[in-house]
Amino acid sequence: MKLLIKKVVGVTFAVITLSVAVSLTHATRIATASFDGNAAALFKDKCASCHGEDGTGNTPPGKQLKVRNLRSAEVQKQSDAQLSAVIAKGKDKMPPFEKSLSKEQINQLVAHIRSLGKK
Ligand code: HEC
Known part of the structure; x- marks a missing residue:
């Protein structure tokens, strides 16, 4: 049970990190395009x-x-x-x-x- 929670937390964390990274790259691209x-x-x-x-x-x-x-x-x-x-x-x-x-x-x-x- 403990292991499962650890796994879920780990996956959630990975997903959040990934989506933050994706939106950051996107934002930078937009910023450069209009600069x-x-x-x-x-x-x-x-x-x-x-x-x-x-x-x-x-x-x-x-x-x-x-x-x-x-x-x-x-x-x-x-x-x-x-x-x-x-x-x-x-x-x-x-x-x-x-x-x-x-x-x-x-x-x-x-x-x-x-x-x-x-x-
Ligand atoms: C090898 C030289 C050369 C380079 C490099 C060059 N041009 Fe030109 N450009 C010309 C010439 C010559 C004309 C005039 C064409 C005509 O009307 O006979 C012209 C015309 C233009 C016109 C139309 C303006 C007018 O005369 O009505 C624009 C806009 C333009 N160039 C933009 C650019 C841009 C942007 C770049 C870079 C991506 C560029 N040129 C690179 C030689 C060059």
């Missing part, structure tokens, strides 16, 4: 070589390819769907990123471009 610092790092890594870290396109390849300033009205007036389509599918010299980035990451990058436009 713009993440998108900024991604932008710096994948996009800044042409578009510049500040989005102005003031880099040697950016100037050569004549990229538009991502902060300009011409770019900012486009819808989120239009901007994410260019990032996913590419356009002329702009490489497509649909294979290397998730939809979620592309959406974060669009949000990041919006935040650059407000600076």
Whole structure:
């Protein structure tokens, strides 16, 4: 009898620990997904070589390819769907990123471009 109680307590404890761990990982994932610092790092890594870290396109390849300033009205007036389509599918010299980035990451990058436009 004593042994059974010990077992039940042990299993209950394990279940509680597991569910706490699962909800913690979940919470961290949500927190990172909405944290713009993440998108900024991604932008710096994948996009800044042409578009510049500040989005102005003031880099040697950016100037050569004549990229538009991502902060300009011409770019900012486009819808989120239009901007994410260019990032996913590419356009002329702009490489497509649909294979290397998730939809979620592309959406974060669009949000990041919006935040650059407000600076
Ligand atoms: C090899 C250089 C290069 C890289 C790297 C690059 N782009 Fe571009 N991007 C371009 C060029 C060139 C254009 C202009 C395409 C056109 O309209 O002819 C462009 C256009 C765009 C546009 C549309 C803006 C407009 O001109 O209307 C967006 C949005 C954009 N890029 C976002 C990104 C994001 C986000 C990344 C990183 C995931 C990225 N780009 C990486 C070269 C690049």
